[in-house]
């Protein structure tokens with residue numbers, strides 16, 4: 001597991017460098033603003049039981065949400081159930097199954113990347129629907145270091161598109177989100 005953590009962290013950091021280049025920034029931009037100083041990765045191992053509830057209610061394996069950080073690298077055992085909504089502002093939500101590609105990660109954009117890019121990169125709204133089959137997944141959340149300030153990138157705002165979010169320290173943002181989700185700070 002320790003090895004997996006190191007490798008997925010390294011893949012995540014490389015992906016973030018590519019995202020920086022795609023945003024017309026220096027390859028090391030996110031390193032230079034302290035996002036990885038030191039890195040703040042969290043690996044969550046998930047098991048969804050196979051039994052379906054006998055009630056008629058729609059029961060979720062994971063209800064609709066977006067992840068909080070920069071990006072999430074998700075590995076699954078290939079059992080379906082993960083769905084994404086590509087236009088989260090449009091209601092009702094339209095959900096699409098995510099196809100499993102053997103040996104590939106599923107990468108979700110997180111909410112702090114959305115804040116950094118002023119919504120140019122939208123965080124991925126996703127959920128897991130039960131399929132009556134046992135399912136395992138490993139989600140690696142790559143969050144900015146708690147001291148890193150997440151503020152609108154210069155390349156993502158202009159006079160006509162001003163910053164939509166004020167600057168915030170990553171740790172403060174994460175605490176707010178955890179409080180809202182679990183009712184307590186960490």
Ligand SMILES: O=C(O)CCC(=O)C(=O)O
Pocket residue numbers: 044046062067074076082126128137138139
């Ligand atoms: O198990 C999955 O495929 C997704 C898990 C997830 O979205 C999460 O833990 O945030």
Ligand SMILES: [Fe+2]
Pocket residue numbers: 065066067126
């Ligand atoms: Fe998630």
